[in-house]
Amino acid sequence: MADERTFFNEMLEETGEPRQAYARLAQWLEDKPANFLTKKSRDAEMVFRRLGITFAVYGAQEATERLIPFDPIPRIISAAEWRRLSAGIDQRVRALNAFLHDIYHRQEILRAGRIPADLILQNEAFLPEMAGFTPARKVYAHIIGTDLVRVSENEFYVLEDNTRTPSGVSYMMENRETMMRLFPELFQSHRVAPVEQYPENLRQTLESVAPDPAKSNQTIVVLTPGIYNSAYFEHAFLADSMGVELVEGRDLFVDSGKVFMRTTRAPKQVDVIYRRIDDAFLDPLTFNADSMLGVPGLFDAYRAGSVTICNAPGTGIADDKAIYAYVPDIIEFYTGQKPILNNVPTWNCSRPDDLAYVLDNLEDIVVKEVHGSGGYGMLIGPTASKREIAEFRRVLEANPSNYIAQPTLALSACPTHVASGVAPRHVDLRPYVLIGDQVRITPGGLTRVALKKGSLVVNSSQGGGTKDTWVLED
Amino acid sequence: MLGRTASSLFWMSRYHERAQNVTRLLEVGFRGAIISHSGQEDGTHWTFALSCSGCEKDFAQKYDELNLRNVASFMIFSKDNSDSVRHCLELARNNARAVRTSITAELWEAVNTTWIEFNEVNPQTITQEKLPDFLAWVNQRSHLFRGALLNTVLRDDGYFFSQMGNFVERADNTARILNTQYWTLLPDSDIVEDGSVERYQWSAILRALAGRRSYRFAYPNARLKAFNIAEFLILRTEMPRSLAHCYDWIADTAEDLAQFYGSREPSLDLAAEISRELSEMQMREIYQQGLHEFLTEFVGKNNQFAQQLSEDYNFA
Numbered sequence: 126m127a128d129e130r131t132f133f134n135e136m137l138e139e140t141g142e143p144r145q146a147y148a149r150l151a152q153w154l155e156d157k158p159a160n161f162l163t164k165k166s167r168d169a170e171m172v173f174r175r176l177g178i179t180f181a182v183y184g185a186q187e188a189t190e191r192l193i194p195f196d197p198i199p200r201i202i203s204a205a206e207w208r209r210l211s212a213g214i215d216q217r218v219r220a221l222n223a224f225l226h227d228i229y230h231r232q233e234i235l236r237a238g239r240i241p242a243d244l245i246l247q248n249e250a251f252l253p254e255m256a257g258f259t260p261a262r263k264v265y266a267h268i269i270g271t272d273l274v275r276v277s278e279n280e281f282y283v284l285e286d287n288t289r290t291p292s293g294v295s296y297m298m299e300n301r302e303t304m305m306r307l308f309p310e311l312f313q314s315h316r317v318a319p320v321e322q323y324p325e326n327l328r329q330t331l332e333s334v335a336p337d338p339a340k341s342n343q344t345i346v347v348l349t350p351g352i353y354n355s356a357y358f359e360h361a362f363l364a365d366s367m368g369v370e371l372v373e374g375r376d377l378f379v380d381s382g383k384v385f386m387r388t389t390r391a392p393k394q395v396d397v398i399y400r401r402i403d404d405a406f407l408d409p410l411t412f413n414a415d416s417m418l419g420v421p422g423l424f425d426a427y428r429a430g431s432v433t434i435c436n437a438p439g440t441g442i443a444d445d446k447a448i449y450a451y452v453p454d455i456i457e458f459y460t461g462q463k464p465i466l467n468n469v470p471t472w473n474c475s476r477p478d479d480l481a482y483v484l485d486n487l488e489d490i491v492v493k494e495v496h497g498s499g500g501y502g503m504l505i506g507p508t509a510s511k512r513e514i515a516e517f518r519r520v521l522e523a524n525p526s527n528y529i530a531q532p533t534l535a536l537s538a539c540p541t542h543v544a545s546g547v548a549p550r551h552v553d554l555r556p557y558v559l560i561g562d563q564v565r566i567t568p569g570g571l572t573r574v575a576l577k578k579g580s581l582v583v584n585s586s587q588g589g590g591t592k593d594t595w596v597l598e599d
Numbered sequence: 600m601l602g603r604t605a606s607s608l609f610w611m612s613r614y615h616e617r618a619q620n621v622t623r624l625l626e627v628g629f630r631g632a633i634i635s636h637s638g639q640e641d642g643t644h645w646t647f648a649l650s651c652s653g654c655e656k657d658f659a660q661k662y663d664e665l666n667l668r669n670v671a672s673f674m675i676f677s678k679d680n681s682d683s684v685r686h687c688l689e690l691a692r693n694n695a696r697a698v699r700t701s702i703t704a705e706l707w708e709a710v711n712t713t714w715i716e717f718n719e720v721n722p723q724t725i726t727q728e729k730l731p732d733f734l735a736w737v738n739q740r741s742h743l744f745r746g747a748l749l750n751t752v753l754r755d756d757g758y759f760f761s762q763m764g765n766f767v768e769r770a771d772n773t774a775r776i777l778n779t780q781y782w783t784l785l786p787d788s789d790i791v792e793d794g795s796v797e798r799y800q801w802s803a804i805l806r807a808l809a810g811r812r813s814y815r816f817a818y819p820n821a822r823l824k825a826f827n828i829a830e831f832l833i834l835r836t837e838m839p840r841s842l843a844h845c846y847d848w849i850a851d852t853a854e855d856l857a858q859f860y861g862s863r864e865p866s867l868d869l870a871a872e873i874s875r876e877l878s879e880m881q882m883r884e885i886y887q888q889g890l891h892e893f894l895t896e897f898v899g900k901n902n903q904f905a906q907q908l909s910e911d912y913n914f915a
Contacts, residue, residue, distance in 0.1 A: 175708055176707075176711075361699040372601060376603050389760075
């Protein structure tokens with residue numbers, strides 16, 4: 126377990142005085158009666174449930190729709206901190222898109238020997254079908270959620286780039302709405318940068334990468350796997366707030382190289398698909414033949430340039446955990462600049478030296494599956510039992526190239542409402558970035574919080590909650 | 600609008616209407632159970648509810664005894680009975696969820712909160728004393744749904760498909776209840792004694808179709824009479840659950856839909872035809888044709904209309 130004194134407390138200085146950005150919030154928390162937050166939390170939960178802001182949990186019977194616990198205390202980021210973060214994110218997402226264009230075309234970065242060719246070409250996330258194809262504006266990853274953690278006053282690390290179909294943005298929006306309803310007086314005493322422009326920005330981004338951007342009425346759709354998907358609420362939310370149709374694969378068909386949706390009247394041609402299904406399920410003719418979710422012929426229509434798919438197929442290679450360690454090189458290679466945001470030092474278990482180190486230090490480090498997500502299939506050394514470590518050691522030795530390892534980071538902590546009152550809990554941050562005719566970063570993002578004392582796992586599937594994230598304006 | 604969206608809106612309304620209709624049948628059964636008088640076999644009043652909702656056989660396969668606990672469990676809470684209140688509310692909610700973007704927040708909250716609160720009810724707690732209140736609650740929630748639909752939804756194609764679903768289901772329900780009991784509504788049943796089985800059935804039919812009080816207003820000087828009851832529930836347009844009333848709505852909605860899209864489809868003509876037939880029909884002619892034959896044919900036509908509608912507008 127992380128030593129309680131070594132983590133960075135975002136609200137309080139070591140002296141116990143609140144930091145400047147948190148000064149008003151700290152005072153406000155002190156002024157409120159003891160059960161005030163408990164009551165407000167209950168109000169918030171009722172609102173979320175009635176509005177149907179739920180996520181589905183796989184494998185759980187009956188109550189398959191759950192609420193993500195919502196913590197009513199906001200996380201605050203100062204204007205200066207945000208400027209630096211957003212510059213770093215901007216740099217990173219531009220470099221990743223340049224990287225994607227390169228590896229699906231001339232592969233300069235491989236020729237230059239900056240990344241081992243096998244790591245790309247043998248990677249399951251690399252789609253040979255994308256080779257030689259150039260999407261509109263050369264943008265591959267249009268929607269990115271960059272996972273960040275903070276370890277000290279000035280040190281942020283990027284944990285993951287999430288260049289496929291990052292989720293959670295609806296919680297960012299709904300958390301803000303809920304907070305404005307619960308605590309109007311707090312908003313009056315802070316200048317909080319708004320997030321409500323996100324759907325409009327998303328729509329602008331999608332329109333800007335349409336096959337014919339000059340067309341005045343672009344038909345945009347959100348493609349969902351359907352109501353049983355864990356993020357269905359978000360798919361509906363985004364379609365609704367952009368004013369576009371929410372479609373399933375069976376609502377679309379391809380005719381003469383164009384994509385249409387089945388309406389109550391004549392079929393309507395679709396220009397841009399914001400898809401929330403994985404590459405493998407997009408098109409049973411090109412990828413997974415068993416897919417019931419996709420649209421036969423979609424990929425050919427895409428390559429013929431009659432429709433834009435966002436994010437592009439094959440973007441997963443840019444957030445592959447085996448590629449992650451090379452992102453600093455990728456940034457330098459394509460931008461000529463030093464990375465503004467740090468990578469977490471990473472051991473690649475496919476390298477014998479790295480593997481040896483990892484096996485010797487399992488008690489102190491975090492080991493993750495290369496293709497895993499959601500906090501599953503990972504070992505957190507410092508909190509694992511002897512038996513768990515021994516078991517994991519066997520699995521790791523059997524298939525080392527399936528794993529990477531990182532030091533256990535002392536995630537920063539924010540004041541959080543808990544049974545005993547207010548206490549620091551560890552958090553991460555996922556800002557949402559849109560890349561089209563320009564790069565648009567919504568100030569703030571989704572803060573996930575590990576509600577259990579000392580826990581470093583913030584995933585909602587593992588008992589994490591969320592917080593509203595405030596970027597203060599100067 | 601997506602064809603699938605149209606379909607979901609249609610079925611969302613249909614299932615909410617069905618939930619309410621099943622509830623009313625149970626209210627009738629419950630009433631019969633508590634006032635059952637000597638001479639009647641225990642449990643027969645439940646047969647009315649089961650047979651009107653068409654699940655008598657399924658029930659008999661699952662339960663030995665016809666009593667409140669079993670019938671309530673089967674018709675309200677069962678996951679196996681595709682017409683249970685639970686199943687209807689769940690499907691109404693799933694359909695609403697699939698078109699979350701096409702309905703108003705008010706309508707969604709009505710559907711979603713109903714399902715959440717229903718789902719939180721432990722069936723064991725719905726005892727004989729609690730049943731009437733619980734049924735009344737489901738009924739109220741259905742009215743809330745209709746109210747939210749009427750008061751908040753934009754009058755576009757989505758609204759029209761929702762209305763179609765509602766009235767197709769209502770017409771089907773009315774016709775089926777009448778058809779299950781048609782023999783009590785034949786003109787020669789008019790010569791009956793007070794307190795006879797027929798009288799009990801008449802009043803059950805009227806209650807199941809929420810028309811017991813309004814019947815008295817529609818026929819101010821008349822006592823319960825087979826001819827009048829049949830006419831009231833089939834041909835009188837002022838009765839909101841009569842076949843004629845349902846098809847008034849459907850035909851008007853069909854007109855709206857034709858205007859909205861600027862074209863007429865076969866289903867819309869079919870709606871107008873059924874509506875016209877009902878408005879020109881006299882009760883005597885129906886008796887001449889045979890009440891049972893007439894109702895059976897109507898159920899078929901109503902189905903045919905729904906089928907044609909789904910073909911014309913690409914319901915998925």
